[in-house]
Amino acid sequence: MPSIFSYQSAEVDWCESNFVRSAVIAEYYNTISNVSFFVLSPALLYLNRDYCQKKAVPLYFVSGLLLVVGAFSTYFHMTLSYVGQLLDELSILWTLAVAYSFWYPQAYFPKPLGGRHFLWLTGITTVISTLMSFVKPTLNAYALNCIAFHLLYMTWRELKKCNDKRVHRMAAVMVMWWALAITSWISDRWLCWLWQAINFPYFHSFWHVLIALSLLYCCPLVIYFDVTYEMPSFKPKLEYWPSDSWPVVVPYVTLEEPHKQC
Numbered sequence: 001m002p003s004i005f006s007y008q009s010a011e012v013d014w015c016e017s018n019f020v021r022s023a024v025i026a027e028y029y030n031t032i033s034n035v036s037f038f039v040l041s042p043a044l045l046y047l048n049r050d051y052c053q054k055k056a057v058p059l060y061f062v063s064g065l066l067l068v069v070g071a072f073s074t075y076f077h078m079t080l081s082y083v084g085q086l087l088d089e090l091s092i093l094w095t096l097a098v099a100y101s102f103w104y105p106q107a108y109f110p111k112p113l114g115g116r117h118f119l120w121l122t123g124i125t126t127v128i129s130t131l132m133s134f135v136k137p138t139l140n141a142y143a144l145n146c147i148a149f150h151l152l153y154m155t156w157r158e159l160k161k162c163n164d165k166r167v168h169r170m171a172a173v174m175v176m177w178w179a180l181a182i183t184s185w186i187s188d189r190w191l192c193w194l195w196q197a198i199n200f201p202y203f204h205s206f207w208h209v210l211i212a213l214s215l216l217y218c219c220p221l222v223i224y225f226d227v228t229y230e231m232p233s234f235k236p237k238l239e240y241w242p243s244d245s246w247p248v249v250v251p252y253v254t255l256e257e258p259h260k261q262c
């Protein structure tokens with residue numbers, strides 16, 4: 001019986017052929033494309049430094065966990081081991097749980113629950129999901145992907161109340177990257193026969209890059225609403241890096257202090 005750490009002991013095997021470009025890395029492109037998470041994390045911290053200076057813990061925590069996701073995903077695609085698969089999925093689950101605990105707007109808390117009760121609910125749900133994730137690991141990734149639909153729903157509700165064109169534009173670009181990402185993920189899972197027939201089985205590595213791009217837009221959006229709701233003494237402003245006039249830009253949030261009266 002193979003050990004849970006051994007190569008190819010995972011329940012899933014992505015479309016990319018194994019050990020083609022390296023004798024030690026099972027899925028070469030799926031492994032190296034995780035570099036996206038190692039770029040994403042410092043980029044979020046650097047660009048949104050105004051927010052970090054005022055409220056350091058949430059973004060440091062989430063960025064740190066995104067590095068952990070990148071590291072476990074690298075290990076998973078390198079080995080395709082059962083442990084690698086679970087570490088990859090559980091690190092995503094816990095990153096989402098931490099992000100929800102820090103940033104979920106109070107306005108959306110289930111009616112009878114206050115702040116501390118919501119944290120308990122998130123914690124208990126995450127622990128139960130962690131235990132259940134050992135039952136059928138292949139289903140975990142589908143369940144995790146469903147969380148994006150809840151984020152889409154919250155974004156839609158917030159946009160209805162927001163007149164800032166920049167925020168709408170940022171949300172639209174985020175949704176575009178996410179739609180491309182999820183299409184790549186699904187097509188790698190379901191249409192592998194087709195991609196292998198045309199010798200192009202690389203859609204899962206596109207997913208890594210595209211989901212990191214969508215998070216590069218999602219995090220400033222969440223920060224924007226967090227400042228609006230939770231830091232009323234500041235006004236959030238969306239800026240684009242490197243500058244507004246570039247065709248491809250990365251959004252980030254700066255904080256403006258409303259003019260103080262002497």
Ligand SMILES: CCCCCCCC/C=C\CCCCCCCC(=O)N[C@@H](CO)[C@H](O)/C=C/CCCCCCCCCCCCC
Nearest residue numbers: 073095096099100103104141144145148151178214218222
């Ligand atoms: C108020 C809430 C704020 C939420 C902030 C968002 C925090 C995001 C946290 C973690 C997401 C990391 C996802 C990276 C996955 C990389 C690893 C990977 O590719 N694993 C695959 C196997 O190699 C596995 O099959 C993938 C599983 C599915 C993961 C689904 C993650 C959903 C993330 C939602 C992001 C939404 C962005 C835009 C939404 C419209």
Ligand SMILES: [Ca+2]
Nearest residue numbers: 013014015016
């Ligand atoms: Ca494979």
Ligand SMILES: [Zn+2]
Nearest residue numbers: 030073204208
């Ligand atoms: Zn992956």
